[in-house]
Amino acid sequence: MMGYTDFCFRRLLRLISPKLVLWTEMVNAYELVYKAREGDLESVRRMLRLSDPSAEPPTVLQLGGSTPEILAEAVQLALPFGYSEINLNCGCPGSDAQKGTITEPCGAAMMKDASVVRECTTAMAKAAASSNVPVSIKCRIGTHNTVKDMQRDGDVYETLLDFVDSVASAGHVKRFHVHARSAVLADLGVEGNREVPPLRHDFVLRLRNDRPELELTLNGGIKSLAEAQSHLDHGLDVMVGRWAIDDP
Ligand SMILES: Cc1cc2nc3c(=O)[nH]c(=O)nc-3n(C[C@H](O)[C@H](O)[C@H](O)COP(=O)(O)O)c2cc1C
CATH class of the missing domain: 3.20.20.70 (Aldolase class I)
Structure with a gap:
């Protein structure tokens, strides 16, 4: 970070x-x-x-x-x-x-x-x-150009699936670390992009089921050991950002 x-x-x-x-x-x-x-x-x-x-x-x-x-x-x-x-x-907005x-x-x-x-x-x-x-990837579940686009189109699981499949198809990347919200590229700042797009942990869980051969890490909004443990129990690795900084 x-x-x-x-x-x-x-x-x-x-x-x-x-x-x-x-x-x-x-x-x-x-x-x-x-x-x-x-x-x-x-x-x-x-x-x-x-x-x-x-x-x-x-x-x-x-x-x-x-x-x-x-x-x-x-x-x-x-x-x-x-x-x-x-x-x-492949996850930071506006970089x-x-x-x-x-x-x-x-x-x-x-x-x-x-x-x-x-x-x-x-x-x-x-x-x-x-x-x-x-070599691994850190990504979002998808991108939108503007907040309006995000509100109109919503998040689509297949966007994440297609991205992961396309990258993995070359056979070089097996591990994806997914910040489970979309990124808005044009009109939401870096801070807003960590709060405003809704968290979709369910997308990563679905990916876990659809692509069992991949190594997947779930990231975004995890703030308790119990929550982390429940994701581990579902076969996901867990990444914590702000929680670790606020309370090492
Ligand atoms: C101050 C700060 C710096 C960050 N820097 C990076 C970075 O360099 N690379 C990256 O992939 N994500 C970066 N992020 C995003 C976090 O890795 C993480 O994806 C995001 O904060 C959501 O997880 P959290 O809710 O556990 O914090 C940063 C986040 C914060 C708050």
């Missing part, structure tokens, strides 16, 4: 629990790669370091970007640092990734074209092929 899950906060969480899967903040793949190409390896180290490589894993590195070659290069830079999984952010002086969409906007996500994850998985490090 941007602004929170830096290596210091992750160290605190790791002291609390040796088993939690921790996540980095989103690392901008373009920035990482351009720093490396400039020979600024100290910045690369600062962006990717684990506080204690022997104690910190399992930790997921999340990358933001939408150009396959850049993401592949970012994966290669990251592999020596010891991450347990490398994730592509742009800097590619030199050019800005490209990343995050939830990428859900509009699953073929781009498939190309990106294929390139990432090929770059990680020499390791056992899996």
